[in-house]
Amino acid sequence: MKITNHTKKLTTITTVGLVSKPNDGTLCGYVHEIETALNKHGVTLLIEKKSAQLLGCGEGISFEHMCKASDFLISLGGDGTLISLCRKSFKYHKPVLGIHAGQLGFLTDIQTDEISDFIEELFVGNYRIDTRMMLEVSLHVNGKVEKVVAFNDIVLSRSKISHMSTIKAYVDGQLFNSYYGDGLIVSTPTGSTAYNLSAGGPVVYPLTEALIITPICPHSLSQRPLVLPVDFEIAFESDGDTVIVVDGQDTYTMNEIERVSVRIAKQGAELIHSLDRDYFEILKKKLHWGHL
Ligand SMILES: NC(=O)c1ccc[n+]([C@@H]2O[C@H](COP(=O)([O-])OP(=O)(O)OC[C@H]3O[C@@H](n4cnc5c(N)ncnc54)[C@H](O)[C@@H]3O)[C@@H](O)[C@H]2O)c1
Ligand SMILES: Nc1ncnc2c1ncn2[C@@H]1O[C@H](COP(=O)(O)OP(=O)(O)OP(=O)(O)O)[C@@H](O)[C@H]1O
Structure with a gap:
């Protein structure tokens, strides 16, 4: 399928920001896994202040500072966390990667057991970026x-x-x-x-x-x-x-x-996806599309 919307790539990856689900303090283990996988490539992970405090992952930094300093942002949570991050980071125009630590996770396609593997794929360019209109x-x-x-x-x-x-x-x-x-x-x-x-x-x-x-x-x-x-x-x-x-x-x-x-809106939200992501498969899996 030819989709011209898929040509964008990250130019550099030196710093990544992370926001986690606001009502779940149990996700610190995943944050460490993300940080370890990024550090292997010399990349720094910045954690937004409220998320860091909720997770017990240090002090964290302001949302604004995190957005300005990051090459892309990670949403660790469900669809609501990703939606909120796309809206709040709109003016900084940074791509967002959704890691699924929520219930439905229609929009967040990277599963927690795929974190390290997907981060490796990112560094060899095996991902795509969709621009979603807002x-x-x-x-x-x-x-x-x-x-x-x-x-x-x-x-x-x-x-x-x-x-x-x-x-x-x-x-x-x-x-x-x-x-x-x-x-x-x-x-x-x-x-x-x-x-x-x-x-x-x-x-x-x-x-x-x-x-x-x-x-x-x-x-x-x-x-x-x-x-x-x-x-x-x-x-x-x-x-x-x-x-x-x-x-x-x-x-x-x-x-x-x-x-x-x-x-x-003049610009859309950019979502980072795995190359395996197939919209119709997600419709089937999450919303039972086509089931009898
Ligand atoms: N009756 C309803 O279906 C109803 C009522 C109120 C709000 N909502 C939706 O909830 C959205 C906000 O989501 P939330 O997670 O912050 O709230 P939420 O936690 O109340 O969840 C709403 C549900 O919709 C799912 N969802 C959200 N966006 C989706 C998308 N683009 N495609 C498929 N499923 C999606 C979420 O995973 C969740 O299961 C609103 O934008 C609105 O569309 C739905
Ligand atoms: N930054 C935020 N500010 C306020 N509310 C938020 C924020 N991020 C997420 N929420 C809300 O917190 C609730 C739970 O978060 P989230 O949707 O990420 O997880 P979930 O409901 O477990 O997963 P899913 O939406 O995939 O079913 C949602 O109602 C969402 O709208």
Whole structure:
């Protein structure tokens, strides 16, 4: 399969940063294994402060310092840890390697028993880097704009279990739909296998460039998931009973926000993968794709 997105390589590897799952203090053994494998090649491992303290692996250094000094970053945890690292390190533009020490691990393809072998493969160039599109989300408040980025999705959701939300949706400034129901999801292709999948949205191959809008429990027979090209800017307005959730991790209330606009971010997240990684195998293994 010809995928032009796979040509990027790391130019140097002298320093690597690591962030681990925030609620698991048992992963120190894996950190030592990573450090030993990197040190064999003269590479320094920097551990982010909160992770180091949780794991009992020394003092650690600030997230910012770690990102600036590192050639690539390691996420040791589940999908949530990787998503959070991609969002927080967005402005430093560093590739991320996901090592799976979580539950599902759809995005984190290196298993803990493959750590040393994969690090050896890295030093002989046996890896690939995928660029995953991200969303730039602008929250408009009193003439000011706060920008955040999303890796998987943003969700506009009803804030009260007892009420429906009403969301007006615009494409390039033109009203194209009003959604009535529990809310809607704007997903990246990578996020298509997360909340979007649960809400009946399409699985979209992660290297596609598209914006996916999927209604959540719409109170209508006519609302369907929609796939849009990335040169559109989409925007939403709603009443105060709606909340905005970014990647399931940050929440904002709509009564302070007049409008939310979403477009493709100028740069994507770069994920380091093993050459063996096959998306359809992961769909089968983790989400039971194609099982009877
Ligand atoms: N009903 C739902 O399915 C539902 C509800 C809320 C949030 N979410 C998703 O959770 C995501 C955040 O993930 P988290 O791990 O921080 O939260 P989490 O710990 O609540 O886990 C959500 C689940 O989704 C999986 N997941 C996350 N991203 C995925 C992806 N791109 N493809 C396949 N599976 C994926 C995770 O491994 C986990 O099993 C949000 O972006 C949202 O899409 C899903
Ligand atoms: N830096 C972070 N800040 C806040 N919450 C985080 C951060 N990193 C991860 N989380 C959250 O911590 C929880 C557990 O982490 P994570 O998702 O990595 O592990 P998991 O749930 O065991 O694995 P998986 O997501 O693969 O099923 C998730 O809800 C995730 O969103």
